[in-house]
Amino acid sequence: xxxxxxxxxxxxxxxxxxxxxxxxxxxxxxxxxxxxxxxxxxxxxxxxxxxxxxxxxxxxxxxxxxxxxxxxxxxxxxxxxxxxxxxxxxxxxxxxxxxxxxxxxxxxxxxxxxxxxxxxxxxxxxxxxxxxxxxxxxxxxxxxxxxxxxxxxxxxxxxxxxxxxxxxxxxxxxxxxxxxxxxxxxxxxxxxxxxxxxxxxxxxxxxxxxxxxxxxxxxxxxxxxxxxxxxxxxxxxxxxxxxxxxxxxxxxxxxxxxxxxxxxxxxxxxxxxxxxxxxxxxxxxxxxxxxxxxxxxxxxxxxxxxxxxxxxxxxxxxxxxxxxxxxxxxxxxxxxxxxxxxxxxxxxxxxxxxxxxxxxxxxxxxxxxxxxxxxxxxxxxxxxxxxxxxxxxxxxxxxxxxxxxxxxxxxxxxxxxxxxxxxxxxxxxxxxxxxxxxxxxxxxxxxxxxxxxxxxxxxxxxxxxxxxxxxxxxxxxxxxxxxxxxxxxxxxxxxxxxxxxxxx
Amino acid sequence: xxxxxxxxxxxxxxxxxxxxxxxxxxxxxxxxxxxxxxxxxxxxxxxxxxxxxxxxxxxxxxxxxxxxxxxxxxxxxxxxxxxxxxxxxxxxxxxxxxxxxxxxxxxxxxxxxxxxxxxxxxxxxxxxxxxxxxxxxxxxxxxxxxxxxxxxxxxxxxxxxxxxxxxxxxxxxxxxxx
Ligand code: SF4
Numbered sequence: 001x002x003x004x005x006x007x008x009x010x011x012x013x014x015x016x017x018x019x020x021x022x023x024x025x026x027x028x029x030x031x032x033x034x035x036x037x038x039x040x041x042x043x044x045x046x047x048x049x050x051x052x053x054x055x056x057x058x059x060x061x062x063x064x065x066x067x068x069x070x071x072x073x074x075x076x077x078x079x080x081x082x083x084x085x086x087x088x089x090x091x092x093x094x095x096x097x098x099x100x101x102x103x104x105x106x107x108x109x110x111x112x113x114x115x116x117x118x119x120x121x122x123x124x125x126x127x128x129x130x131x132x133x134x135x136x137x138x139x140x141x142x143x144x145x146x147x148x149x150x151x152x153x154x155x156x157x158x159x160x161x162x163x164x165x166x167x168x169x170x171x172x173x174x175x176x177x178x179x180x181x182x183x184x185x186x187x188x189x190x191x192x193x194x195x196x197x198x199x200x201x202x203x204x205x206x207x208x209x210x211x212x213x214x215x216x217x218x219x220x221x222x223x224x225x226x227x228x229x230x231x232x233x234x235x236x237x238x239x240x241x242x243x244x245x246x247x248x249x250x251x252x253x254x255x256x257x258x259x260x261x262x263x264x265x266x267x268x269x270x271x272x273x274x275x276x277x278x279x280x281x282x283x284x285x286x287x288x289x290x291x292x293x294x295x296x297x298x299x300x301x302x303x304x305x306x307x308x309x310x311x312x313x314x315x316x317x318x319x320x321x322x323x324x325x326x327x328x329x330x331x332x333x334x335x336x337x338x339x340x341x342x343x344x345x346x347x348x349x350x351x352x353x354x355x356x357x358x359x360x361x362x363x364x365x366x367x368x369x370x371x372x373x374x375x376x377x378x379x380x381x382x383x384x385x386x387x388x389x390x391x392x393x394x395x396x397x398x399x400x401x402x403x404x405x406x407x408x409x410x411x412x413x414x415x416x417x418x419x420x421x422x423x424x425x426x427x428x429x430x431x432x433x434x435x436x437x438x439x440x441x442x443x444x445x446x447x448x449x450x451x452x453x454x455x456x457x458x459x460x461x462x463x464x465x466x467x468x469x470x471x472x473x474x475x476x477x478x479x480x481x482x483x484x485x486x487x488x489x490x491x492x493x494x495x496x497x498x499x500x501x502x503x504x
Numbered sequence: 505x506x507x508x509x510x511x512x513x514x515x516x517x518x519x520x521x522x523x524x525x526x527x528x529x530x531x532x533x534x535x536x537x538x539x540x541x542x543x544x545x546x547x548x549x550x551x552x553x554x555x556x557x558x559x560x561x562x563x564x565x566x567x568x569x570x571x572x573x574x575x576x577x578x579x580x581x582x583x584x585x586x587x588x589x590x591x592x593x594x595x596x597x598x599x600x601x602x603x604x605x606x607x608x609x610x611x612x613x614x615x616x617x618x619x620x621x622x623x624x625x626x627x628x629x630x631x632x633x634x635x636x637x638x639x640x641x642x643x644x645x646x647x648x649x650x651x652x653x654x655x656x657x658x659x660x661x662x663x664x665x666x667x668x669x670x671x672x673x674x675x676x677x678x679x680x681x682x
Contacts, residue, residue: 117601123637132601154606157585159553159567161560162603183602184557187636203632209561209657253567266508272571273518279568289659290561329505500559 004042004060004067007033011069017436018225022055022068027079030071033058034081034088043355043368045440046449046466047081047091049099051125054078055464057438057449059355064373066440068451073101076126080105087354087471098189099125110137113182113503124190142168142176150485154183161499169485177480177488179473181503188504192452192463197223197297197428200460204450205292207465208501213239213246214443215465215501216295218450221376222463223297226437226454229428233420235299237378241312241415242282242291242300243441244408248319249278250444251401251408254496258398259330261489262339270326274319281315284308299425304416312416316409327402340395344479344491348390354475357446357468359404360495362388363396370442382414392479394494430458443468445496467501518572522579525672526665529651533669536650547671548580552590552614556607556643557633558597562624562657566594574660581667587613592670593620593647598630599640611647619650619670623663628652 011023025033037044037058045057045066055070071078080103081088092103093112100122114121116135121128142149147168154162164180188207192200204219205212217239224231231239256271279289285308286294294302304312330336346356348365356366369386371379387403389396431454438451446468453461476495480488555563569576576582584590587610599607611620622643625631629642643649653666 115602117604118637119601120637134605154603155554155587155610159555159563159583161555161558161563162606183606184555184597184600185602185638186557186559186598186600186633187638188633190638191633191636199632206559206561206632206656209559209564212561253564266505269572270508272568273573276568276571276573290564290657292561292656325508329508333505498560 003063004058004065007058008067008069014070014436016226016434017068017438018228020066020068020438022070022436025069025071027071030056030069030081031079031084033069034079034084037081038085040352044081044085044087045355045447046451046464046470047088047095048451048464048466049095049101049124050462051099052076054095054101055451056081057451061368061373064375066374066438068438076100077102077104079103080107082107087474090474091470098123101125111135113185115182123187124193137180139166139178139180140176144170144175146170147175163499165488167485167488172484172486174480174483174485174488177477179477181473181499183503184500185503186500188465189463192460195460197454197458197460200452200463201295201297202293204463204465205295207504208467208498209290210250210498211246211443211445211448211467211501212290212292213242213295214441214448215450216293217243218439218441218448218465219452219463220295220297221439221441222437222450222452223428223454224437225439226435226452227428227431229298229426231299231426232423233378234422235424237415237419238300238302238304238424239295240378240382241304241412241419242286242294244411244415245278245282246291247444248405248408248412249275249282251405252278254493255326255330255398255401255405257496258340258394258490258493259336261493262336264333264336267326267330267336270322274322277315277318281311284311296425298428299423301425303424304419309416312412316412319405319409323405330398330402337395339487339490340398340494341393343394343487344483344494346392346475346479348392350475350478351392354471356471356475357442358444358472359397359400360446360468360472360475362386363400364392365390368447370440370447374440376439376441378415381418382411384411394490397494428458430454430456432456434461445469445498446472448501465504467498467504469497469499469502472497473502519575519578520573523661523665523668525669526662529653529666529669530672532651533672549591549667549670550582550584550589551592551594551667552584552587552610553594554596554607554610556595556597556603556627556646557600557639558624558626562596562626565657565660565663566596566623568660569663574664576664576667579668579671581671587611588615590614591618593618594623595620595643595647596623596627598626598633598636599643599646601638601640604640604646607643607646620647621651621653621666621670622649623653624658625654625656628654631656
């Protein structure tokens with residue numbers, strides 16, 4: 001099999017796109033690549049609209065290579081990738097909503113992010129006024145005897161983000177779940193267009209609050225790639241420290257929350273304490289509990305001092321003291337295991353097909369972790385393992401998190417021990433010509449892709465952010481089938497997809 | 505498990521001292537019109553949280569209120585699953601166009617008297633999402649708001665200070681039973 005570079009060589013190479021290549025292709029080649037993705041030759045990393053064009057990011061997993069192909073669509077149409085490869089479906093529906101680009105042969109032409117409430121159609125493309133009164137949304141049919149539907153949301157019973165779930169059940173057993181998302185669409189990509197780079201990175205950090213660090217990192221790295229700027233080593237390491245603290249806080253929270261959804265409140269209480277300790281340490285070190293706006297283009301906006309270093313070391317010691325007992329508690333409580341083992345099983349083949357990232361993929365045999373596969377600094381200089389399991393159930397997704405907590409604690413120690421001295425930020429100056437850049441970073445729930453084009457004056461012309469949830473949400477629909485309604489919260493929590501990161 | 509429970513009994517509690525009700529929150533409430541309502545709601549409040557478009561950062565800090573350090577329930581404040589059981593709607597996010605109707609309907613489903621608390625900078629005026637085609641604005645653009653708690657996201661202690669102000673009897677007034 002030829003590599004991604006050969007493939008892109010068949011198109012017309014686009015200049016000033018970094019660090020990975022981008023090539024213009026024709027419709028025939030676009031379709032051929034779509035078919036190759038469906039056969040498993042490449043992993044679909046993303047698909048997004050642009051003015052008069054559509055882009056597709058590809059990953060060659062074994063080689064750790066990334067590339068982008070672009071199809072110009074002067075007539076506003078392009079051959080649907082989803083027709084060959086279902087994971088592209090919602091991405092294409094979103095591109096149609098935002099840019100008015102029509103995917104020919106799209107298996108599901110219903111709008112996705114556009115609920116008919118914006119008062120405008122195709123807000124990022126050929127804008128056209130529209131009624132803001134809302135459109136009816138036909139859900140997919142489930143037919144058979146004794147089926148009943150349970151509509152849930154967008155406002156849920158707990159403190160979670162809004163989205164609609166339509167369950168079809170036979171007695172207790174679910175036969176179909178259909179998600180409807182887009183409720184928290186804020187038009188972030190629209191707000192970024194024309195914004196200054198600093199502001200755009202601040203917006204990126206508000207795409208999914210639980211991944212503030214990862215998003216700011218992705219957007220900053222994409223811009224730095226475009227402008228060929230290298231942030232100082234100390235900043236690179238501090239960014240990783242923040243990213244690992246963010247991962248720890250979320251994993252502690254999630255392990256507790258999954259157990260809580262199985263009515264095991266003790267784990268929730270103890271994990272909540274550990275999570276709070278991480279956030280307090282982050283606050284003490286960097287001045288914000290979620291470390292928001294601490295990653296900026298060109299570096300970081302906060303340093304770690306002596307007191308901060310002590311704070312971090314104390315945190316690691318505390319977590320090492322208390323977490324193992326919680327892991328034993330999780331593993332040794334039969335009533336809890338009864339709920340998590342064998343529940344919501346995601347088959348490895350499906351995880352691979354969807355290129356599922358994060359704990360969702362790694363609990364189902366897909367070993368991808370952007371920190372390892374793409375080895376962006378400083379992870380190329382740090383020692384860590386990428387835990388992988390095959391079972392694919394709720395239990396496996398909990399275990400991946402547990403193992404990753406251990407890895408992150410070690411990473412935090414290594415970073416604090418090896419933190420280089422020096423400057424925190426370099427100046428970011430416009431290139432006086434349009435530039436494009438992209439980055440893929442590992443957030444706690446999986447890989448975040450950021451792609452942007454900077455105008456000659458350094459402002460953002462177009463920025464696209466793709467959350468890991470895009471490829472995880474559809475899999476939640478798949479794993480639910482055959483489970484009982486009462487296990488949905490457990491499955492859902494074990495995935496913990498982002499609504500805001502997906503809807504942006 | 506017994507070891508963990510035993511440790512929990514022997515260790516000093518992590519729960520921290522209650523903050524005083526926030527000054528700004530008290531002032532905003534005093535200036536509002538909810539005096540009578542406040543008397544009737546008394547010292548225990550049921551809160552229904554609504555994410556009307558947030559980035560989920562505000563939700564994370566609301567969640568934190570339940571942990572051992574803040575222990576929200578000791579104040580008689582608790583989160584409920586249905587707006588029909590709620591005295592307070594705690595709303596986050598810029599209100600997106602796609603969530604506007606859901607927010608209105610949740611508000612209508614909440615019995616009077618009720619309070620609306622707008623949590624976070626987005627909930628005040630749409631924050632950094634204000635100028636988007638997809639955003640209506642702050643919470644007050646859709647339903648009447650009694651109290652704003654600023655921050656991006658507000659720290660749990662700031663949320664607590666704001667919520668505790670709801671429990672204070674209005675200056676000069678006395679609390680009446682239910
Ligand atoms: S105020 Fe900040 S944390 Fe809260 S929803 Fe807005 S951006 Fe997110």
